[in-house]
Amino acid sequence: MRRCLNIAWKDLRAEFRTKQMLNSMLLFSFLIVAIFGFAFGPYPERIERLAPGVLWVAFTFAGMLGLSRSFASEKEQGCLDGLKLCPVDRSAIYIGKAISNLILMFIMEGVTIPVFIVLFDYSIPNLGEIGFVVLLGTAGFVFVGTLLSALTVNTRTREILLPVILFPVLVPVIVSAVSATTKVLSGVLNILDELRILGTYDAIFFIVALLIFEYTIEE
Amino acid sequence: MEVKKILPWSTLAIMIIAICLIFHPASTVYGPGGEVLGDYYRIFYFHVPLAWVAYFAFFVVFISSIKYLQEGGQKWDIFALSSAEIGVIFCGLVLVTGMIWAKSAWGVYWIWDPRLTTSLVLWLLYAAYLMLRSAVHEPERRARLSSVFGVVAFVGVPLSYLSIHLWSTIHPEVFKSGGIEGEFIISTLLVNLVAFTLLYTSLLLMRIDVERMNEKAQWFKKGA
Amino acid sequence: MISINGLSKVFGNNVALREINLKMKKSEFMALFGPNGAGKTTLIKIMSTLIAPTSGAVVIDGYDIREEAIEIRKRIGVISHETYLYEDLSAQENLQFYGRMYEVDDIEERVSDVMSEVGLSPRADDLVRTFSRGMKQRLSIARAILHDPPILLLDEPYTGLDPHAVATFDRILEKSDISNKTVVMTTHMIGRGIEMSDRVAILRSGEIVYDVPRGQIRDEKHFKSIYESCIGEEL
Numbered sequence: 022m023r024r025c026l027n028i029a030w031k032d033l034r035a036e037f038r039t040k041q042m043l044n045s046m047l048l049f050s051f052l053i054v055a056i057f058g059f060a061f062g063p064y065p066e067r068i069e070r071l072a073p074g075v076l077w078v079a080f081t082f083a084g085m086l087g088l089s090r091s092f093a094s095e096k097e098q099g100c101l102d103g104l105k106l107c108p109v110d111r112s113a114i115y116i117g118k119a120i121s122n123l124i125l126m127f128i129m130e131g132v133t134i135p136v137f138i139v140l141f142d143y144s145i146p147n148l149g150e151i152g153f154v155v156l157l158g159t160a161g162f163v164f165v166g167t168l169l170s171a172l173t174v175n176t177r178t179r180e181i182l183l184p185v186i187l188f189p190v191l192v193p194v195i196v197s198a199v200s201a202t203t204k205v206l207s208g209v210l211n212i213l214d215e216l217r218i219l220g221t222y223d224a225i226f227f228i229v230a231l232l233i234f235e236y237t238i239e240e
Numbered sequence: 241m242e243v244k245k246i247l248p249w250s251t252l253a254i255m256i257i258a259i260c261l262i263f264h265p266a267s268t269v270y271g272p273g274g275e276v277l278g279d280y281y282r283i284f285y286f287h288v289p290l291a292w293v294a295y296f297a298f299f300v301v302f303i304s305s306i307k308y309l310q311e312g313g314q315k316w317d318i319f320a321l322s323s324a325e326i327g328v329i330f331c332g333l334v335l336v337t338g339m340i341w342a343k344s345a346w347g348v349y350w351i352w353d354p355r356l357t358t359s360l361v362l363w364l365l366y367a368a369y370l371m372l373r374s375a376v377h378e379p380e381r382r383a384r385l386s387s388v389f390g391v392v393a394f395v396g397v398p399l400s401y402l403s404i405h406l407w408s409t410i411h412p413e414v415f416k417s418g419g420i421e422g423e424f425i426i427s428t429l430l431v432n433l434v435a436f437t438l439l440y441t442s443l444l445l446m447r448i449d450v451e452r453m454n455e456k457a458q459w460f461k462k463g464a
Numbered sequence: 465m466i467s468i469n470g471l472s473k474v475f476g477n478n479v480a481l482r483e484i485n486l487k488m489k490k491s492e493f494m495a496l497f498g499p500n501g502a503g504k505t506t507l508i509k510i511m512s513t514l515i516a517p518t519s520g521a522v523v524i525d526g527y528d529i530r531e532e533a534i535e536i537r538k539r540i541g542v543i544s545h546e547t548y549l550y551e552d553l554s555a556q557e558n559l560q561f562y563g564r565m566y567e568v569d570d571i572e573e574r575v576s577d578v579m580s581e582v583g584l585s586p587r588a589d590d591l592v593r594t595f596s597r598g599m600k601q602r603l604s605i606a607r608a609i610l611h612d613p614p615i616l617l618l619d620e621p622y623t624g625l626d627p628h629a630v631a632t633f634d635r636i637l638e639k640s641d642i643s644n645k646t647v648v649m650t651t652h653m654i655g656r657g658i659e660m661s662d663r664v665a666i667l668r669s670g671e672i673v674y675d676v677p678r679g680q681i682r683d684e685k686h687f688k689s690i691y692e693s694c695i696g697e698e699l
Contacts, residue, residue, distance in 0.1 A: 165392065165396075168388075168392065169389070169392070172372075172385050172388055172389060173372075173375075175376070175381060175385065176372070176375040176376050176385070177375055177376075177377075178375050179375075182371065182372060182375050185368050185371055186368040186369075186371070186372055186389060188364075189361055189364040189365040189368055189393070190365065190392055190393060190396050192361050192396070192400045192403065192404070193396055193399035193400050193402070193403040196400075196403040196404055196406075196407045197403040197406065197407070199407075200403070200406060200407045214406050215403075215406065218399055218402055218403050218406070221399060222396070222399050225395060225396075225399070226392075226395070226396070229391065229392065229395055233309060233388050233391060233392075236309055236384050236385075236387070236388050237384075237385065237388055239384065240381075
């Protein structure tokens, strides 16, 4: 576990030095919220029906940018081979990468939500519950995304391919996260069914990823 | 060898019987209130077997992918590829027949019904699977990477269905499909199920043959 | 120390390695020559557990390559023409990262020792991005010997180095206790390879076609004629 954190630490250290990925993720999610603002007109009615969709589109699309670079940086200078030479299980590489992706996602989401609140002059009720849904949804997104990012890094059209193969797999996350967010925003706190699906999804894909990650980075 | 010769012909025969049964007067579909529905409702005899075969085909991709990751071997990869291609075509037909049914039954081409939507997700998943395959050139890497995706894609399907079910019931459930009653109707459906399963099997075997010949051709080309 | 038995590797329809048999004693230095595509890199990658063999057995320091890969990884250092260094981290951060991955004791001390050994102490806090090719390759030696492995695998380490950098590279290698390490080096630079090694082998189309102690080679010219007759083409 210490070595998983070491991998994540190394990623974040390099990332905070250049901030290339983080900046583009932040800007992109900002852009998506703004575009929705333009699309819905300046003062949309029933904002609590739009908010979940806008937020989750922003999270997943901006997150996609980060994921697509996650393993690309390892390909330079053969670093992925360097990692594979380290005396750790392949799954440690997966966990390390997932941790750094999670942290970048949380930072991006932590900025996007206030931006949304300000732009749409909408005070989000039940922030605690929203936070929990975002946590579980993001975990699912990152667990699958990290695996598929490692998978596409060796293909020719990785930038296009990753969204195409990732989004259909993410349907349960997006659907239940949006559904749960919608309910919470309209004051309904009975979201156990959604949370159950999100939790199961996270658990299943984390285990599946640990089992099959090694096949994605083999040669 | 013998099976390969008999199978296409028996498939053809049972397909003809199945089609005759569909247009038999006794196969008329009744609505929930017992009223006689129009002939276009008979598309349901295609729709259900197509869906069954598509789901089964994707299950075969899942199993072959696991097998490939466990023990390797090109045959599992060819199996997965062939089954995925057939599955995508059949699943596409499920969507089309579903839309025709929806239009005639409810006046709209699409309803966000959990089953229909899950079929859409499946179609997207395996279209993506085929796209992934086309993006990798080296045969071994292609087999390995697509096997990983073959596993990931299938594992999420039950959760997709559950989540869509949950989400679509936010909206009132207006639409209910017609009931399936009467021995003749059920036997027509069963014959169709058998016919389409046989069709899938023959297509799968043919597709595998084509792929093997393709391999051989590549091999000869290299040798020359 | 290294024992390879009937090792084969097949990529699709291409046979990269064919029934390789090889035994190496402790602290032996073998130079491995051969034209491009002969399977040198594949052999190194299999020994370093990066790719799995199709058939055959590789046992390194008593550990089997399939069953106990992690134990083997602790005991090997790999230097290739790729540096395995992160460009956006400083030299020191790179070594600290790898040091923690190998669970090196007293990381700070070991890193600064190794850093001065390769003569990069003054640049420790600079980003690797700003380094020259030669400096990166020196840092890559530091990375490979950080955990003091008894076995070094060098795959075309001279690629992209100018003659001065090559000389520095060799000097550092010799300084780093290399006489006590078991080394396999692949290279195109025949002179360098012969000078450093005490055993010389030639790989052609996935087979070892020549394997003698260094003592049997008179000089570079002599070996070049052997190489040409083995490969069947001029150097």
